[in-house]
Amino acid sequence: MSNVxxxxxxxxxxxVKQIQxxxxxxxxxxxxxxxxxxxxxxxxxxxxxxxxxxxxAITFTNKAAxxxxxxxxxxxxYGSESIWVSTFHSMCVRILRRYGDRIxxxxxxxxxxxxxxxxxxxxxxxxxxxxxxxxxxxxxLWEISHAKDELISEYDYxxxxxxxxxxxxxxxxxxxxxxxLKKNNAMDFDDxxxxxxxxxxxxxxxxxNYQERFKYIMVDEYQDTNTAQFELVRLLSDRYRNICVVGxxxxxxxxxxxxxxxxxxxxxxxxxxxxVIKLEENYRSTQNILDAANSVIHNNMGxxxxxxxxxxxxxxxxxxxxxxxxxxxxxxxxxxxxxxKREGDLEYRDTAVLYRTNAQSRxxxxxxxxxxxxxxxxxxxxxxxxxxxxxxxxxxKVIDNGRDDLAVKRIINVPxxxxxxxxVSKLESFAEANGLSFYEALKRAYMIIxxxxxxxxxxxxxxxxxxxxxxGEVSLEDLVNEILDRTEYIEKLEANDEYDAKARVENIDxxxxxxxxxxxxxxxxxxxxxxxxxxxxxxxxQEERSILSRFLQEVALVADxxxxxxxxxxxxxxxxxxxxxxxxxxVYITGMEEGLFPGYMAISSEDEGELEEExxxxxxxxxxxxxxxxxxxxxxxxxxGERQYHAPSRFLDEIPVKLFDSNVRKPRIREEDRPYPxxxxxxxxxxxxxxxxxxxxxxxxxxxxxxxxxxxxxxxKTGKSMLSDCKDELEYGVGDRVRHIKxxxxxxxxxxxxxxDYEVTVKFDGPGVKKMFAGFAxxxxxx
DNA sequence: CGTACTAGTCTTTTT
DNA sequence: GACTAGTACG
Numbered sequence: 163m164s165n166v167x168x169x170x171x172x173x174x175x176x177x178v179k180q181i182q183x184x185x186x187x188x189x190x191x192x193x194x195x196x197x198x199x200x201x202x203x204x205x206x207x208x209x210x211x212x213x214x215x216x217x218x219a220i221t222f223t224n225k226a227a228x229x230x231x232x233x234x235x236x237x238x239x240y241g242s243e244s245i246w247v248s249t250f251h252s253m254c255v256r257i258l259r260r261y262g263d264r265i266x267x268x269x270x271x272x273x274x275x276x277x278x279x280x281x282x283x284x285x286x287x288x289x290x291x292x293x294x295x296x297x298x299x300x301x302x303l304w305e306i307s308h309a310k311d312e313l314i315s316e317y318d319y320x321x322x323x324x325x326x327x328x329x330x331x332x333x334x335x336x337x338x339x340x341x342x343l344k345k346n347n348a349m350d351f352d353d354x355x356x357x358x359x360x361x362x363x364x365x366x367x368x369x370x371n372y373q374e375r376f377k378y379i380m381v382d383e384y385q386d387t388n389t390a391q392f393e394l395v396r397l398l399s400d401r402y403r404n405i406c407v408v409g410x411x412x413x414x415x416x417x418x419x420x421x422x423x424x425x426x427x428x429x430x431x432x433x434x435x436x437x438v439i440k441l442e443e444n445y446r447s448t449q450n451i452l453d454a455a456n457s458v459i460h461n462n463m464g465x466x467x468x469x470x471x472x473x474x475x476x477x478x479x480x481x482x483x484x485x486x487x488x489x490x491x492x493x494x495x496x497x498x499x500x501x502x503k504r505e506g507d508l509e510y511r512d513t514a515v516l517y518r519t520n521a522q523s524r525x526x527x528x529x530x531x532x533x534x535x536x537x538x539x540x541x542x543x544x545x546x547x548x549x550x551x552x553x554x555x556x557x558x559k560v561i562d563n564g565r566d567d568l569a570v571k572r573i574i575n576v577p578x579x580x581x582x583x584x585x586v587s588k589l590e591s592f593a594e595a596n597g598l599s600f601y602e603a604l605k606r607a608y609m610i611i612x613x614x615x616x617x618x619x620x621x622x623x624x625x626x627x628x629x630x631x632x633x634g635e636v637s638l639e640d641l642v643n644e645i646l647d648r649t650e651y652i653e654k655l656e657a658n659d660e661y662d663a664k665a666r667v668e669n670i671d672x673x674x675x676x677x678x679x680x681x682x683x684x685x686x687x688x689x690x691x692x693x694x695x696x697x698x699x700x701x702x703x704q705e706e707r708s709i710l711s712r713f714l715q716e717v718a719l720v721a722d723x724x725x726x727x728x729x730x731x732x733x734x735x736x737x738x739x740x741x742x743x744x745x746x747x748x749v750y751i752t753g754m755e756e757g758l759f760p761g762y763m764a765i766s767s768e769d770e771g772e773l774e775e776e777x778x779x780x781x782x783x784x785x786x787x788x789x790x791x792x793x794x795x796x797x798x799x800x801x802x803g804e805r806q807y808h809a810p811s812r813f814l815d816e817i818p819v820k821l822f823d824s825n826v827r828k829p830r831i832r833e834e835d836r837p838y839p840x841x842x843x844x845x846x847x848x849x850x851x852x853x854x855x856x857x858x859x860x861x862x863x864x865x866x867x868x869x870x871x872x873x874x875x876x877x878x879k880t881g882k883s884m885l886s887d888c889k890d891e892l893e894y895g896v897g898d899r900v901r902h903i904k905x906x907x908x909x910x911x912x913x914x915x916x917x918x919d920y921e922v923t924v925k926f927d928g929p930g931v932k933k934m935f936a937g938f939a940x941x942x943x944x945x
Numbered sequence: 946c947g948t949a950c951t952a953g954t955c956t957t958t959t960t
Numbered sequence: 961g962a963c964t965a966g967t968a969c970g
Contacts, residue, residue, distance in 0.1 A: 222960070251960055276959085298954095351960055386960095419959060519957055541959085582946050719960075739958045761957055779958080802955075803961050 166204045166237065170197075177439045178202045181210060181378065184433035185406040186426070190470045191455070191785035192446030192745065195408050199380055200233040202406070203245065206378060207238055214241040218376040220395070221249055222383050224720060226743055230382070246376070250391055251719050254354040257361070257372070259707070259715075264365050265357060267347060270711060272559055272566050273718035274343070274350045277547055279303055281568055282346075286338045292331060302335045309336065310352035311388040311420030313359065316340045345599070347565040355390045362397050373401040383743075384409030384429075388420040396432075405433075411466050412459050415739060415779045417771070427466065444470045444785075446745050448477025451791050454817045455784040461816055462774045470785075479823040481792040484810060488525045488753075488799035495750050495794065496529040499733060502748060502790075510536055513748040514734045516741050516783050518759040521801075522752065523735050530733065540736035546717055550655070550666045551673055555717065557645045560601070561630050562710050567593075567600035574604075574622060577654040581622065585615045601626075625649075638677050638709055646670070680713050738783045749787035751780075754795040755808035780813045894943040900924060901944050 167175050177187050177198045189195035199219065206212040219234075221227045231247045238245070246253065255273070262269045274282065283299040309319055316336045323333035343349060349357060362369040379399045381387065384407035387395070399405035407429065414423045430436045444452055452470045459465070485491040495515060502508050515526055523539050530537045545551065553576050559569040575581045592610050593603035607619045625648055633641055646652055652670065656663050738751070738759075753759055760776035767773070784791060793814065798807045894900050898910050912923040 224960095249960075354960090415958075416960095418957075521956060578947080580946075584946085737958060759957095763957065776957090800961090 166201045166208065170194075170201065171443055173439055173441050173443075174198050174201075177441070178205050180437050180439070181206050181212070181404065181406075183403060184429075184436040186384075186429045186433075186436055186438045187406065187408040187441065188426075188438065188466055188468060189408050189410055189441045190444060190468050191410060191413060191782070192444040192470070193441035194445055195382070195441065196230060196233065198441070199382065199408060200230065200237050202380070203234055204237045207241070212378060213244075214238065215244045216375065216377040217380075218246045218253075218378070218398070219248070219380045220253060220382065221247070222386055223743075224249055224252070226382060227252075249719070250394070251351065251354050254358040254394075255715060255719065257358055258349075258354065261361055261365065261368050262357070264368065265361050266344070267349070267357070268563075268565070270347070270563055270707075272346070272348045272563050272569075273354070273715065274348050274568070275547070275718060276303075276351075277552070278348075278568055279350045281572075282342055283335075283339060286335055286342055290334055290338055292335065297331065302332055302339075305332050306336050306339060307350075307352050308420055310356050311390055311422075313356065313390050313393060315356075345565075346567050347563060348568075352390070355394060359390060359394055359397065362394075369397060370401075372398060377402045378404045379406070381405075381407045382409075383413075385411050385414035385423060385426045386416045386421045387425050389422050389425075390420075392422065392425045403433075410468075412462070412468065412778055413742060413782050415742065415775060415782060417775050427464075440466075440468060442468055442470055444472045445474075446788050447472065447785060448474055448789055450477050450480060450821050451784060451787050451789075454480055454791070454821050455781050457818055457821075458777060458784065458813055458816045459781040462777055477789060480817070480821050481790070482814070482822045483792070483794045485794060485796050486798065488522070488796045489529075491752055491794050491796045491799075492525040492529040495526060495752060495792070496533050496535065498750075498792065499535060499748075500533055508748065509731050510733045511731045512746055513750070514736065514741060514744070514746040514786065515750045515752060516736060516738050516786070517752050518738060518761065518779075519753075520737060526735060526752070535733055536731065537733040537735055538730060540734060540740045545669070545672070546720065548666075548669055550651075550669055553651070554642065554645065554670065554673060555714070557629070557649075558642075558710060558714060560626055561633050561641075562708070562714055564601045564626075565599045570601045570604070577649055577651055579622065580618045581615060585611055585619070589619075633710055634708070638681050638713060639674060641710070642674055642677055677713065680716065681709065684709060684712065738779050741786050742782050745786055745788055747788045748790045748792075749783070750792045750794065751783045752794050753799075754793050754811040754814055755799075756811055757806070757808050758799075758801075759811055760813070777813065780811075899944045907944060 167178060170178065174194060174197070177185070178201050181202065187195065187198065189198070203217060203219070206217065207214055219227075219230060221230060227247050227249050234245060234247060235242045248256070258267070258271070259269050262271055280299060280303065283303050284294070287294050287299055287302070309315075314322070316333070316339075319329070319336050320333045323329035343353065362372075376398055379395065381395055386409075395405065395407075407426070409426045411423060411426050414421060414426070417423065430438060447455075449472055452472055456469055483491075483494055485494055499510075499513055502513075503510070517523065517526075520541055527537065527539065546555065553573060556569040556572040556576075559566050560573065564570075571586065574586065588610055589600065589603045589607065592598070592606075593600050596603070598606070601623075604619055604623050607616055611619060629641070629645060629648070632644060636644070652667055655666055734746075757765065759780070760773055764772040764776045795808070795810045795814070798805055800806070894910055896910050896913055899907060900910055901907050908924040910923070911925050
């Protein structure tokens with residue numbers, strides 16, 4: 163039994179030993195907080211006689227949870243499996259699966275992801291006859307999500323709206339949305355938290371049960387908690403007040419998602435007797451990297467002052483490069499990776515390429531493929547939100563929970579089985595008029611639907627009933643295969659000769675692989691738990707649930723980062739957000755440009771907090787690097803089909819020049835590279851949101867001008883001259899032979915000047931005559 | 946009822 | 961430039 167205090171520094175030891183009462187650990191990046199948390203857990207159990215059964219550790223991602231689980235198992239050993247290590251969301255699901263019926267839900271409720279919520283919201287708006295042109299669904303969803311983060315119920319919101327009639331539409335939508343969710347026996351992500359709190363407040367005996375259970379609570383990444391999560395933690399810890407939170411206000415990057423930075427800044431006010439410990443020694447990075455990170459973050463106001471330091475020495479200088487285009491930038495990064503691989507003992511997995519937006523991954527991917535370097539992209543389009551996967555999941559959901567109207571509607575005509583929109587809308591109104599679920603309406607379709615369509619509907623419900631019967635008897639894998647067979651899903655997919663049919667089939671295969679893996683995993687877990695005597699093993703709320711329900715639950719809560727595996731020896735590409743909590747010997751931060759990072763939204767916002775959040779993001783990015791950090795920017799890049807010209811990011815100016823490798827001056831945009839003052843997009847944005855200059859805006863522009871003459875000019879110049887600047891001369895004319903990337907070669911028949919762009923008509927040798935815009939088509943003249 | 950084309954949106958970040 | 965939803969037409 164190793165001593166859990168060994169090899170910890172003084173501050174870390176204090177944190178480990180402080181187990182009674184509220185404790186705030188301000189842990190800078192790389193200061194060993196996971197180590198503190200795991201050792202603290204071990205210390206409680208071994209030295210203080212705390213039962214593992216009474217410990218709860220909460221994280222944000224499943225990846226962080228399983229990492230902590232692994233390390234706790236390692237250090238605690240016997241009994242560690244009765245510690246709850248869980249994300250906020252899965253913890254709430256577990257509780258609600260058991261007690262959801264106390265607040266009017268069926269315990270088998272389904273969880274709606276963002277796509278599902280969107281579909282539902284579309285429905286709601288249609289029913290309320292709200293013009294989604296004027297106020298798009300996503301605005302309502304966003305607003306409602308934020309209300310939930312702040313624990314404002316639909317009733318509170320209605321009350322608020324009675325004083326402020328601009329909120330009335332949202333209030334109506336909110337209410338209808340919640341009712342629809344409930345009717346579908348479904349909860350969205352935010353509901354999981356909100357409804358758990360509701361449960362605790364309306365059933366004190368349930369709360370008491372969990373308070374008694376979780377006498378010691380730890381929360382990781384506390385800076386990312388929102389008001390609802392704070393309340394949840396407060397309720398749970400209210401009885402014993404042994405609440406330990408770990409966080410770093412400088413790494414709070416989820417304000418857009420409702421994270422309330424005040425939770426960490428005001429912890430000491432909430433808990434007067436709180437003990438505060440700062441961990442500032444960094445065990446990850448070299449001093450140069452830390453100096454860069456420190457100098458950037460020092461530009462933020464209203465933070466808890468911390469300065470990271472390390473005993474690891476200065477290390478290598480930070481590399482800084484400005485390239486001409488995103489393409490060149492990608493090439494530089496890939497060449498550099500190849501060079502490092504050749505010269506050093508680097509594995510591909512030692513390298514991460516980070517960027518602000520997912521769209522930036524493409525250029526880098528292309529170059530990596532050309533260079534034959536294996537890589538993985540984290541995020542982007544989630545695997546589980548691909549069409550074919552969502553279809554399969556919808557079948558499974560319908561089999562599992564017939565009340566999920568959304569899922570039924572998704573698959574009722576997928577693959578095409580001749581049930582059209584007219585039947586569907588008849589059934590919809592029939593269901594609504596009689597208070598039936600959509601599926602129940604299907605079963606009573608004979609009452610309203612004439613013969614031809616009726617038989618199709620009956621075939622569908624019979625299919626579902628049979629599959630449902632089978633679900634209880636066969637394995638999950640067989641069930642999925644059965645769905646595919648009976649619906650001829652793959653055959654119909656391929657028959658549709660969509661060019662990506664192959665990729666879709668591959669996705670389905672991968673899905674089956676995941677199903678199998680899940681089944682094996684859950685068998686293991688069941689075996690593990692046998693023989694462990696646990697007074698009240700929470701398996702009791704899991705074990706009765708079918709493997710199907712558990713699978714659906716797991717799938718609903720996976721994040722992209724969860725799937726990253728260390729075993730793969732691949733370069734990792736991801737957003738700066740996804741990178742939080744990870745570390746790599748080699749880190750590239752690309753796209754260090756004004757308008758991109760910081761994004762134009764943050765630059766043009768009234769709220770300076772937005773810029774500070776971008777700066778924290780920059781801090782997070784820099785502190786991911788252990789030894790080698792490279793920052794790159796491009797003078798111009800294509801964004802949504804438009805060429806944009808960006809100045810280097812202001813964050814580069816905030817890093818002392820002496821930290822950069824010697825022979826490189828700070829990059830500046832050369833005069834001749836400045837065809838237009840700033841990005842067309844920024845300029846459009848400014849015009850759309852600020853049509854009339856008021857005094858406050860004028861001062862904003864002046865401020866911007868001092869800092870960045872680049873952006874300021876864009877705001878002041880008129881739109882007309884800018885737009886005409888965009889129209890390049892064409893290098894080809896009528897009668898010329900041109901080449902198109904998809905259609906091949908052809909002859910130009912006509913060129914029309916259509917406003918901002920040329921409309922070109924081309925007769926292609928293969929596909930025939932096509933009309934296209936020159937700006938998009940990228941036609942090249944051939945001889 | 947299904948298809949093919951069009952228009953609009955997106956891009957800031959995600960449990 | 962990619963994707964999606966909506967619409968018009970067969």
